[in-house]
Amino acid sequence: MWRQWIPFWHPGLSPQSGDVDLLFAGLLMTSALVLGILFFLLTLFCVRYRAGNLIDREDHIAKSWHWEVGWTTASLACFVGLFVWGASVYFEMYKTPADELVVFVVAKQWMWKTQHPGGQAEINALHVPTNRPVRLVMASQDVIHSFFIPALRLKHDVVPGRYQDIEIEVDRPGTYHLFCAEYCGTDHSGMIGEIVAMDPADFSNWLTRQAPSSSLAGEGGALFRELGCSGCHGPGSKIRAPPLEGLYGRPVPLSDGSTVIADDKYIRDSILLPRSQIVASYEPLMPSFEGKVSEEQLLRLVMYIKSLAGRRS
Incomplete structure (x- = not known):
C-alpha cells in the first residue's frame, strides 16, 4: 500500500x-x-579545511x-x-509453473508477431488470460530486439540465432503497452504493440473465434513433409536417422559422450546446425537448413516434433 x-x-x-x-x-x-x-x-x-580557517596543517602520518x-x-x-x-x-x-500456456513470439524489423499453439496469429498484439502464467518463446528474425512490458515490470532481450524464454502473468484485464527497448533500426520507435489481458472465459472465446483451419503442429507436419524430412525420419525410411516419435523432453546421448535434453533449443539447433550435436551411433548425414527456413517455419517444425512426444517408434 x-x-x-x-x-x-x-x-x-x-x-x-x-x-x-x-x-x-x-x-x-x-x-x-x-x-x-x-x-x-x-x-x-x-x-573545515578552507584557506582562511586556522587549523593544524602539519603533515601528520596516522593510520x-x-x-x-x-x-x-x-x-x-x-x-x-x-x-x-x-x-x-x-x-x-523466471520460475516455470506447471500449468503455463506457451506462446511463440517472432521479432523482426519492425514488428512483433505472436503465434498461439492453435495457430492463431497476431501482429503487434498478444492476447493472454488473466491469472495464468504464460511462457513466451521468443526469437529474432534479424537483429537484437528487447521485449518490454512496463506494466508488468518485465524486459527481455531477443537475440538472433537462439530462443529466449520469459514468464508473464497479468492480474487484471486490460490493455497494456508493449515496446522494443533496444535500438533496432530506423523505425525502432514504431515497433510498439499491446498486451490484451482477458478473463479466462473471454480468452477461450477469442481463441475459438480466431482459430485457423489448422494448428501450428499441423502446419509444421505439412512443412516437415514438404522439406523432405519424412524421407529420413519417417517410418520405413532407407536412411538411418534418429526417430522423432517420443523425442521431445527426453535425454539424448551424443557422439562425444555427453547428454542433452531434447527441448525447443535442441530441436532448433538440430535443424539449423545438425553437425553441432551428433546423436550417438548415427552418421552426420543431415544437411543444414540454415537460410532455407524462417523463424516462423522453425516454430512450426518445433511444434510438430513436440506433438510427437507422446508417441513411440
Missing part, C-alpha cells in the same frame, strides 16, 4: 511487480543515502585503517544484500 502515496507512481499488474517496485525503491534509497553521505563529507571538509575497514565492510554488506534481494526476485520471476 505504500506505493499509493508516491506521486505519478503506477502500480504493476503482475504477481512480482510489487517486489520489483520495492527493490527499485530500495536501490533508490540506498543510492540517495550514499550520495548524501558523500556530499556531507565533501561539504564538511571544504568548510585510519579501522575507519576504512568499517565503511568498506558496511558498503559491501549493503550491496551484497541488494544483490541477494534482486536475485531472489529474478528467480521468482
Whole structure:
C-alpha cells in the first residue's frame, strides 16, 4: 500500500511487480543515502579545511585503517544484500509453473508477431488470460530486439540465432503497452504493440473465434513433409536417422559422450546446425537448413516434433 502515496507512481499488474517496485525503491534509497553521505563529507571538509580557517596543517602520518575497514565492510554488506534481494526476485520471476500456456513470439524489423499453439496469429498484439502464467518463446528474425512490458515490470532481450524464454502473468484485464527497448533500426520507435489481458472465459472465446483451419503442429507436419524430412525420419525410411516419435523432453546421448535434453533449443539447433550435436551411433548425414527456413517455419517444425512426444517408434 505504500506505493499509493508516491506521486505519478503506477502500480504493476503482475504477481512480482510489487517486489520489483520495492527493490527499485530500495536501490533508490540506498543510492540517495550514499550520495548524501558523500556530499556531507565533501561539504564538511571544504568548510573545515578552507584557506582562511586556522587549523593544524602539519603533515601528520596516522593510520585510519579501522575507519576504512568499517565503511568498506558496511558498503559491501549493503550491496551484497541488494544483490541477494534482486536475485531472489529474478528467480521468482523466471520460475516455470506447471500449468503455463506457451506462446511463440517472432521479432523482426519492425514488428512483433505472436503465434498461439492453435495457430492463431497476431501482429503487434498478444492476447493472454488473466491469472495464468504464460511462457513466451521468443526469437529474432534479424537483429537484437528487447521485449518490454512496463506494466508488468518485465524486459527481455531477443537475440538472433537462439530462443529466449520469459514468464508473464497479468492480474487484471486490460490493455497494456508493449515496446522494443533496444535500438533496432530506423523505425525502432514504431515497433510498439499491446498486451490484451482477458478473463479466462473471454480468452477461450477469442481463441475459438480466431482459430485457423489448422494448428501450428499441423502446419509444421505439412512443412516437415514438404522439406523432405519424412524421407529420413519417417517410418520405413532407407536412411538411418534418429526417430522423432517420443523425442521431445527426453535425454539424448551424443557422439562425444555427453547428454542433452531434447527441448525447443535442441530441436532448433538440430535443424539449423545438425553437425553441432551428433546423436550417438548415427552418421552426420543431415544437411543444414540454415537460410532455407524462417523463424516462423522453425516454430512450426518445433511444434510438430513436440506433438510427437507422446508417441513411440
